Amino acid sequence: MSDSGTEIQLRGLRDARLAALAAAAKPAWLWSIDGARVIWANAAGAALLGATTSVAALSLEISPADPLRRQVAQLAGRLSPNGAARLERLRGFGGPFGRLATFACSRLVLADGSVGVLLAAAEPLGKPLPLAERLSRLIDGIATPLAAFLADGSLSEANAAARPLIGDAASLEALGLEAVRGDVLRDGRAEMIATPGRCELVRIGSGAEAAIVVLMTPSAAPLPRAPEQSPQTGIAPLPPATDTPAIMTSSSEPPRNVVPFPGAEPKAVPAPILSAMENHAFNELARKLSQRLNADTTAADDDSPAAAASREAEASPPQASATEKAVLDRLPVGVLVYRLDQLLYANRAFLEATGYDSLHALASAGGLDALFVDVEPGSTGNSAGAGTPLALSTTRGGQVPVDARLYSVPWEGETALALIFNPVPTSQPQPAADANENVALRAELAAVKRQAEHTAATKSDILAKISHELRAPLSAIIGFSEVMIDERFGPLGNERYLDYLKDIRASGERVVALINEFVDLSRAETGRLDLVPTDIHLNEMVEQCVALMQPQANRERIIIRTALAPAAMPVRADARSLRQIVLNLIGNSIRLAQPGGQVIVSTAAADLGETALRVRDTGPGLSAQQIAAALEPFRISDQAESDGAGISLSLTKALTEANGARFQIRSTAPGGGAHGGTLVEVLFPAVPRQSAAV
Structure with missing residues (x-):
């Protein structure tokens, strides 16, 4: 890189990925891919290299025989090109003499297209520096x-x-x-x-x-003077x-x-700096547009009948295969498949509901813009397992209320979106005989429902009594074990006794936790769980839970990564149960991930106004049978063994549905098999605008 040390450090301050590490107490460096020089360093990293400031670290000469240079060069060839971080045990870099230190390593593409190797220590190394001194070394020079x-x-x-x-x-x-x-x-x-x-x-x-x-x-x-109004x-x-x-x-x-900036010449306005992802997307888009323009120019010069037929086929919307069309046309639900603003397919039920004769007629009328898909007035979002109320415009000038869902589906070799809806039934007069039959059927269903509720309530009461009877002896076991561990009345005489007592206390605490989960799960199934829905910022809740689970992840040598949505993500849920949902999901992912693996926690805006919370691990993944076992109440999956992951998943699913959200779990491996990790997704319904604005 030809930039000066000042320009490189300023670029590091403006880069969000490096700015997050700039003031950290743990050392971090950005090395060139050959390990010959340090591109960027925070204050702690510069101090470990013997530099007094971060800028001074950039002028250090790294000898070809330096083991740090060789390790960085070898590491650059092993890292993923997409920037995914991985844990590496490296020698040197400020670690204790003769020991290896753990680093999070990744390839980093800067805004100017240059590539570096980012090393961020997972543990404090060297002499700790106060925050004030780290800030001083960061900006000096x-x-x-x-x-x-x-x-x-x-x-x-x-x-x-x-x-x-x-x-x-x-x-x-x-x-x-x-x-x-x-x-x-x-x-x-x-x-x-x-x-x-x-x-x-x-x-x-x-x-x-x-x-x-x-x-x-x-x-x-x-x-300039700021106008007051x-x-x-x-x-x-x-x-x-x-x-x-x-x-x-x-x-x-x-x-x-805050006052407006004074006018400046165009040359004084700094050019916008694209991120690596934006730069790659821009280059890819430019390449595709260039290919398309070249193809259009060549095809326009060809006046043969075959070329004219090809251009006419490309101009018309692509059609589904005969088998897919035959199956979808028989469905009683409406199906519309599209990619961006290009309509790909509409089945017979969709065309009949909207009044169009064919997909070509809908495309000629304006495509998606002609449908004017709007959320039904008064809708507060979908409940667990239900769609979103929408209103579709028809050719007759009216609107058809529907219950819709949006899915991402493969279509003709590429990903497309499928809008699937059920028309909302309208009340119709019924004959007297049918009305009497419906009354009898409703009475029978009500009786069955009361019997089921009575059975569930009885089971819940029995479980509550059993848990009450178990808590007293368990409290005594845990309490007396703590007294003996502290040796309040004299030494135990053998260290093995101390280890046994710690095992007794841990087992007792685990049994108490299981009892609490049993009781909560039973209350959720019977509707007795006390929930107080409030507007909660999901990102803040996730950050708090990640901080609580970080010590456990460190013990298991697991990295927890977060990818939170930039905007505030308000959800309406019970605060206590939402916290338990997030903690259970992160804890299960830590247990399923292998040492050295990762747990990725993310939030995002999903389709149809929903808010998604996703937790994924990089472990071996769960099979379909193990997922079914994990979701079954009071049963533990084979993968989780005795850690209680099955109970946590069933309880998490029950708490999720009690809060009106949807719970989804799948293996991220191809075909749902092993070696791909497990993804759990919780979809919260859209928060009404007036509630989200509070």
Whole structure:
């Protein structure tokens, strides 16, 4: 790379993947793929290499015989090109003498297309540095004016170029930047005009060690006066500090004291920097468009009948195969298959419901735009196992209420979307004989329902009594074992006794946990579970649960990665049961993943307004029989053995459905077999707009 050390460090501050590691106490480096030089380093990583600042680490000369260089070069050939992280045990890099250290390693593609090897330590190495010292070493030596502030807005350090600009200011408030501090900590980045000039604020680090770095561009022009009634903002958000980068948009209200940037010449406006993913997508799109234009140009010059027939066939919507069409046309439900805005197939039930004679007629009328698919007024989202109420426009000028679902399906070798719906039945007058028969049938069904509810309630009461009787002796076992472990009345005399007592206490605690799960599962099945639905931010709940499960993952040598949606993901659920759902899913994935594997927790906006929570592991995966066993109440799957994963899955499924959400689980291996991991997905119904805005 030809950029100077200052430009590289500034690029690292603006890159969300590196900014998340910039203030970390654990060392991190970005090496060239041949291991010959360090492209970027945080303060802890620079200190382990003997450099006083992060910029100084970039000028270090790595000898060809250096074992660090050889390890990086060998590692570059083993890492996945798609950037997936993997755990590696490496020698050196600040680890204890004669021992290996664990690192999360991945290939990182920068915005300019260059590739590096990112090494992030999974454990603290070397002498720990306080946060203030790490921030000082991070910005010192950079020619651009930089100042580092703590999360509370107080000044931590300013480099030599920034000190004349900030003067005696000791906080963001003194510089006129306090108004956007909350936006920066939430969104990752903001820009505004303040006392030092044009300021770009970037969040580095995460959690309790998050900080804010201000990049200052002095401006000799006088600052424009902000109109009191129409303030404007220049906030440009970045993704949150997670392992997987994401593109974010800001929904925050503009602060009152932010003024518009002064006019500048076009050459002064910095060109937008595409991320690696955006750059790859742009290049691929440009390549396909070029091929298509070349093909169109060649075909346009060909006036033969065969070429004309080919162009006519390409212009018409592709049709399904005869077998698929014959099967789908016999279904009583409407099916529409499309890809982007191109209609691929509509079965007979769909055309009859909407009033179109053929798929070509629908395409000629405007395609998807002619359907005007809208959510039914007053709809609050779908319940567990049900679709979403929609209204489809017809050729007769009216609307047909339907209950719809959207699926991703393979179609003619590519992925397409299938809209499948059932018309909502309307009330029709019935003959008297049919009405009497229906009344008798409803009475019989009500009696059966009452009998089933009575049986379930009796089972729940018996289980509650049994659990009450078991808790007392279990509490005594656990309590007395703790007293003996602490040796309050004298030494035990043999260390084996201490190990046995710890096993007794752990077993007792496990039995109590199983009893609690049995009781909760029974209450959920009988509808006696006390739920208090409230509006909850799913991302915040996931972050809290990941923090709670991190120690267990560390003991099992499992990496927990998060890929949270950029925007706030509100769901309506009971807070206690939602927390138990997330903890159970993460705990099961940790048990199913093998040492050195990963657990990926993500949130995203799903189809039809739903919110998806997905937890996936990289373990061997569960077979169809094991999944069925895991979902069956009071039964433990073979894969989980005695860890209770089966009970956790059945309880998690019951809690999910009690909160009006849908529970799905599948193996990610081809054919649903082993060696592919397990994916669990919880789909929450759409939150009404007036509720989500609260």
